[in-house]
Amino acid sequence: MGRKFFVGGNWKCNGTVEQVESIVNTLNAGQIASTDVVEVVVSPPYVFLPTVKAKLLVNLGVPWVILGHSERRSLMGESSEFVGEKVAYALAQGLKVIACVGETLEQREAGSTMEVVAEQTKAITGKIKDWTNVVVAYEPVWAIGTGKVATPAQAQEVHANLRDWLKTNVSPEVAASTRIIYGGSVTGASCKELAGQPDVDGFLVGGASLKPEFIDIINAATVKSA
Numbered sequence: 001m002g003r004k005f006f007v008g009g010n011w012k013c014n015g016t017v018e019q020v021e022s023i024v025n026t027l028n029a030g031q032i033a034s035t036d037v038v039e040v041v042v043s044p045p046y047v048f049l050p051t052v053k054a055k056l057l058v059n060l061g062v063p064w065v066i067l068g069h070s071e072r073r074s075l076m077g078e079s080s081e082f083v084g085e086k087v088a089y090a091l092a093q094g095l096k097v098i099a100c101v102g103e104t105l106e107q108r109e110a111g112s113t114m115e116v117v118a119e120q121t122k123a124i125t126g127k128i129k130d131w132t133n134v135v136v137a138y139e140p141v142w143a144i145g146t147g148k149v150a151t152p153a154q155a156q157e158v159h160a161n162l163r164d165w166l167k168t169n170v171s172p173e174v175a176a177s178t179r180i181i182y183g184g185s186v187t188g189a190s191c192k193e194l195a196g197q198p199d200v201d202g203f204l205v206g207g208a209s210l211k212p213e214f215i216d217i218i219n220a221a222t223v224k225s226a
């Protein structure tokens, strides 16, 4: 079975009720690729969950949670181990998880990108058995909210290495079926080429998920073979 393209909108703490309603209206009016091709998830600030659920999310549950975002790791001091525990707990409660990993600029320049990503992923693999409900988001910290998107080659390199790591350290099946999505300054302009990379299975989008171009990013979906 192929890996279904996955596009998440991480709205972070943005928006007033009016702005959130406007984003939701834009999404509802947008022409998007069939849900056979792409899975779309939005993550509004929790105070706006009732507003968004009433108007956008077909199933009224909150099925997904984003964990391990670098802003939580750095601002809230969440360690890899703690993120691993949160992932395991969320899965045990029946939630699906977008688990974020990624290196800082300093770590990239020191040549330790894969080491960092592996350490963050290992803290999760040690705590869970079933990967069915996990999507891994590779989000280089230097690309988040900076306008400096990773090049398609940079993203592909880390995604491929991470998939290899999963193959060796978890199983070939999990490596083949787990979606690895990219996050960090993705825009309507940059999404197509990134989506064309064989190991880029979708996106986690911050700023651009608040704009109409989020529809273009959803429509960058391509079919990936597992």
Ligand SMILES: O=C(CO)COP(=O)(O)O
Binding pocket: 010, 069, 139, 143, 144, 145, 146, 147, 183, 184, 185, 186, 204, 205, 206, 207, 208
């Ligand atoms: O943090 C992000 C998604 O989780 C990315 O944010 P930007 O798309 O604004 O860079």
